[in-house]
Amino acid sequence: MGSLQGQNVVVVGGSRGVGRSIVEAALREGATVLAAARGAAALKELSWEASGVRTLAVDATQEAAPDTVFAALEPDVLVICAGAFAPSAPLQDQSWDEFSANWEMDVKASFLFCQAALRGRMKSGGRVVLISSGAAFSGGPPNSGGYSGAKRMQMVLAAHGQKEADRLGLGLRFMALAPMRIMAGTGVGQRGIEGVSTYLGISPADFLASMTDMQTPADVANAVVALAGGKLQGTAFTVSGSGLAAAA
Template sequence: MDLQLTGRTALVTGGSRGIGRAVVEGLAAEGATVAFCARSADGVAKTEEELRDAGHDVHGTAVDVTDGDALGAWVRDSAATHGGIDAVVANVSALAIPSTEENWAASFTTDMMHTVRLVEAALPSLEESDAGAIVTISSVSGREIDFAAGPYGTFKGALVHYTQGLAYQLAGRVRANTVSPGNVYFTGGVWESIEENDPDLYAHALGLNPTGRMATPEEVARAVVFLASPAATFISGTNLVVDGALTRGVQL
């Protein structure tokens, strides 16, 4: 299937590792120009170098997405540099699970407001595109009650609501969809750390998935890339769960 991404421009937050990096690589492999950001300048430079060496048209910038002014400037600069924006992927999360006041604030600022600010800054460009698309990254923790039912799960659920609202409000102009991954394992990721430091929790989480494993970033990224592409022209307002049948609730 031709995803019709050749010549398109996409922006991805948190693009230097994990799901974000896989999304950047997936979009670029389909022919898109991809601008991505992450907080670590070293991580951004390393990712940009590796993906450019692989022949991809990617452009990394160190940005703290909790800084609304910096995030907005990056979006506007990217649009000016690349002649517009066709898709944005809001991927960054604070991964704040314990129910502390600090984690509630971090989840609101990072998960929720970075997404809102990214969309608002990119919307003028997205509306000028003939295939404008927004993809937000939620989680199965936003869909059902699990061990992350505090700030993390609450704001992941809010992202689904926000995105479906966008889909309705922007219908016919810009599409908006959510991808909700289950547990995703990658080197340097949170589940590798949990495996090493809390083996009981890791074993519990692994045991919940009937596939007997966690997802790879690439498996989640494929869903994101499709929803961000012009190939998904009539898909808007959906929450695509990528969890290997981990969740058992019926999504109506």
């Protein structure tokens, strides 16, 4: 019997990359899984390849998105993995729309779903996991716009959500998980690798060769499963090639 047997897991941003790895891990652990994402085509492909997954096409930044998602499946575990591509231009060449892309997507989706959970849309014992980034600690390169600040804000949202859940006696857990290294093989990761290596004037291969202790999407998925167990204390965690750890 899997560790998530009999539980409902909703992955917002679950059609590709890290989100898809989380969906697949939750299915292996026996959960009923709903993958929500904007792209209907990617969701259709996922439903063909991941037996038993439920899918829902929805824009997670819309005010009604939490109601739509929770009506499709009431989650015991809610994972917010939806995210925009970071900019890849020097700061002085970015428009505000480019700079704020991750605030308007990553942070807004996290905000809306955390808010819905605190308003009673998740029952006691529910766990919310926001997928952040190691850029929240490093600041990221100057060509990545508001990405690092947005990923740090997800950690702040998790901390604020936990304080409110405790104050209101809701019995909910809010956590943020930061993969510490950029990941090849995912849309966001590959875009980031290309953008950073171009900015630094080196090849993507040389940039990747400079990285150590790299995690994979499967490592992130396994960390989410561990956090879903609800036994670890704290609201901020990291995952690297060395495994899952509480954030310093």
